[in-house]
Amino acid sequence: xxxxxxxxxxxxxxxxxxxxxxxxxxxxxxxxxxxxxxxxxxxxxxxxxxxxxxxxxxxxxxxxxxxxxxxxxxxxxxxxxxxxxxxxxxxxxxxxxxxxxxxxxxxxxxxxxxxxxxxxxxxxxxxxxxxxxxxxxxxxxxxxxxxxxxxxxxxxxxxxxxxxxxxxxxxxxxxxxxxxxxxxxxxxxxxxxxxxxxxxxxxxxxxxxxxxxxxxxxxxxxxxxxxxxxxxxxxxxxxxxxxxxxxxxxxxxxxxxxxxxxxxxxxxxxxxxxxxxxxxxxxxxxxxxxxxxxxxxxxxxxxxxxxxxxxxxxxxxxxxxxxxxxxxxxxxxxxxxxxxxxxxxxxxxx
Amino acid sequence: xxxxxxxxxxxxxxxxxxxxxxxxxxxxxxxxxxxxxxxxxxxxxxxxxxxxxxxxxxxxxxxxxxxxxxxxxxxxxxxxxxxxxxxxxxxxxxxxxxxxxxxxxxxxxxxxxxxxxxxxxxxxxxxxxxx
Numbered sequence: 001x002x003x004x005x006x007x008x009x010x011x012x013x014x015x016x017x018x019x020x021x022x023x024x025x026x027x028x029x030x031x032x033x034x035x036x037x038x039x040x041x042x043x044x045x046x047x048x049x050x051x052x053x054x055x056x057x058x059x060x061x062x063x064x065x066x067x068x069x070x071x072x073x074x075x076x077x078x079x080x081x082x083x084x085x086x087x088x089x090x091x092x093x094x095x096x097x098x099x100x101x102x103x104x105x106x107x108x109x110x111x112x113x114x115x116x117x118x119x120x121x122x123x124x125x126x127x128x129x130x131x132x133x134x135x136x137x138x139x140x141x142x143x144x145x146x147x148x149x150x151x152x153x154x155x156x157x158x159x160x161x162x163x164x165x166x167x168x169x170x171x172x173x174x175x176x177x178x179x180x181x182x183x184x185x186x187x188x189x190x191x192x193x194x195x196x197x198x199x200x201x202x203x204x205x206x207x208x209x210x211x212x213x214x215x216x217x218x219x220x221x222x223x224x225x226x227x228x229x230x231x232x233x234x235x236x237x238x239x240x241x242x243x244x245x246x247x248x249x250x251x252x253x254x255x256x257x258x259x260x261x262x263x264x265x266x267x268x269x270x271x272x273x274x275x276x277x278x279x280x281x282x283x284x285x286x287x288x289x290x291x292x293x294x295x296x297x298x299x300x301x302x303x304x305x306x307x308x309x310x311x312x313x314x315x316x317x318x319x320x321x322x323x324x325x326x327x328x329x330x331x332x333x334x335x336x337x338x339x340x341x342x343x344x345x346x347x348x349x350x
Numbered sequence: 351x352x353x354x355x356x357x358x359x360x361x362x363x364x365x366x367x368x369x370x371x372x373x374x375x376x377x378x379x380x381x382x383x384x385x386x387x388x389x390x391x392x393x394x395x396x397x398x399x400x401x402x403x404x405x406x407x408x409x410x411x412x413x414x415x416x417x418x419x420x421x422x423x424x425x426x427x428x429x430x431x432x433x434x435x436x437x438x439x440x441x442x443x444x445x446x447x448x449x450x451x452x453x454x455x456x457x458x459x460x461x462x463x464x465x466x467x468x469x470x471x472x473x474x475x476x477x478x479x480x481x
Contacts, residue, residue: 035352036416037391218390218417283438285394285414303393303416310394332412332419334396 008053009145009200017214025118027054029217036218040305043186043223044348047151048215049207052192053200056120056141058113060127064134065109072130073103074242074263076252080105085166085183089242089250090115090123095262096238097245099123100230102183104168114146114181114192116232145200149212150190150223157210160191174206185220187227187344222302226346228277228313234288235275235299235313244271244315246343274321275299277343278329280310284336286329287312293328293335294320304346311345312338352391352445355383361449362465363474364407364425369449372465377426380453381413381444384478390415392441395454397433404428404457406464411454413441426464428457 005028014021019030030051032039042048060069070077075088082105090098099119104112115123120141127137149158158173160180168181179194195203208214221231230236236245241259243251243266253264273296280286286301292314301312312329320327325340361369367385371378386392394414404410409421410430434453437443444452459465469477 031417032390035391037393222416283394284396285419287419303414305416308393 006054008051009197010051010053010204013201013204014051014214019214019216022217024217025054025116027117029054030214032216032218033214036216036222037305039213039215039219040222042213043151043188043215043219044306045152047149047154047157047190047212048219049204049212050148050150050215050217050220051145051204052148052220053145053197054117055146056115056117056123056139057144057146057194058115058120058124058127059138059140060111060113060135061109061138062135063109064132065111065136068127068130068132068135068137069103069111070255071257072127074251074257074260075103076255077103082107083167083169085168085181087166087250089247090126091242091257091259091263092238093259094238095241095259095266097232097236097240097242098126098238100232100236100247100250102181104181118233143197145195145197145203147193147195147200147203147207148184148186148190148220149193149207150184150186150188151212152189154188154190154212157212158191158207159210173203174209176203176206178203185229186223187229187346188223222305225300225302225311225313226304226306226344228343228345230275230313231300240275240315241266241271243267244273245275271318273315273317275313275315276321276340277313277345278311278327278338278340279304279307279345280329281326281337281339283310284329284331284334285310286314286331286336286338290332291330292316292320292338293330296320296327298329306346310338316340352387353383353447355387356449357382357471357475358449359471362425362468362470364423364468365474365477366407366423366425368423368425370425370465370468371449371453372459375459375462376431377428377457377459378453379425379455379457380448381422382474383448385420386445386448386452389413389418389420392444395437395441395444397438397454398430400430400433402430403460404430404455413444422454425468426457427460429460430455431458432456
């Protein structure tokens with residue numbers, strides 16, 4: 001952990017609200033305000049706001065920006081039109097995942113990449129190294145703040161018009177200029193609001209004024225786990241490939257990008273292990289790193305506030321990956337029964 | 351609703367943030383408001399078996415919140431007579447009422463002399479003030 005933790009522009013607001021602050025990826029971030037469980041439920045039933053200004057923003061511009069990105073990112077950028085966003089992976093030579101990110105096509109020759117805080121420097125260096133004449137990569141993270149407003153009533157509370165998922169628009173929220181991205185990490189409707197750093201406090205205050213509940217990284221983690229969104233560093237990383245992780249849908253294997261030959265091979269042969277979702281059949285909370293009998297391992301585990309049982313994801317040999325397969329997880333020396341389930345673990349009824 | 355901070359005068363305390371209510375040659379055990387607050391809302395209590403023994407200063411179980419796991423340390427030695435099933439079923443009871451309905455175990459004391467080594471409420475409050 002670095003001696004000095006970075007602060008988002010909203011740091012003082014979090015402290016004033018009584019948030020519990022913790023180190024995360026070099027930043028001091030709110031893990032909870034009132035509590036993980038009420039915050040989680042606010043997002044599932046109404047609307048919550050997360051300060052995710054620690055995330056990185058990279059601009060890639062120029063007549064050959066698309067060529068640079070098409071050769072580096074797994075998804076097919078050709079399909080992305082201005083005003084649209086795409087979930088994609090930055091892969092290494094071995095098909096491993098350097099980062100999972102969202103690419104926004106801002107203009108004909110202009111893209112914005114929103115990357116994980118912990119991978120910001122790596123992604124920037126990776127792309128910078130591969131820059132070609134006619135493409136320019138810039139890290140603009142320090143100029144931007146990002147608020148994720150998520151929940152079934154998020155859009156209504158912000159007074160924004162309906163829009164399809166994975167699109168974005170520039171507009172104003174209570175006088176603050178924002179890029180409204182119809183994306184998120186909770187499995188709920190909602191958006192991510194990108195604004196200038198100097199406007200962050202005004203935007204945060206306006207969002208809270210509209211009755212949106214402040215939520216910390218604790219709830220962000222349980223929300224994403226219930227809907228089986230992978231967390232880079234836990235469930236996916238430089239040593240795991242997209243096919244085994246169930247992210248084949250983000251990979252355009254017919255195009256050329258770094259590590260694609262490895263991914264084609266894994267796809268053709270079938271992965272040896274797979275990232276599966278499971279629920280506990282006995283009272284116990286699985287945690288990252290716990291062994292699964294048969295050679296598997298838990299990569300994310302927690303308590304599901306909606307289902308009120310232990311849930312998780314982990315890699316198991318392909319033979320154990322079918323839904324309904326019984327698993328045994330070593331919970332600090334105690335064997336506990338779990339069952340493989342289809343992703344997502346939690347889905348709203350009806 | 352989480353309880354307000356308190357450390358009742360009729361309890362004895364262990365520096366690992368556990369309390370004991372002495373009732374003759376038995377004791378009721380639990381974790382303090384401070385411990386419950388530090389963990390956040392509890393979602394699991396891994397309890398010992400009735401009939402097993404717990405040893406002073408040793409872990410007898412675990413409590414977990416969404417984010418954290420913590421050993422529960424026995425303030426006194428003895429045999430487990432009863433586990434609070436309400437906490438097993440609804441662990442958040444500990445946050446709501448740490449010294450009442452949120453008790454964890456009832457034990458038969460193995461050595462009543464051990465009680466003298468525990469802190470009184472004043473000494474425990476002082477310990478918290480130093481942290």
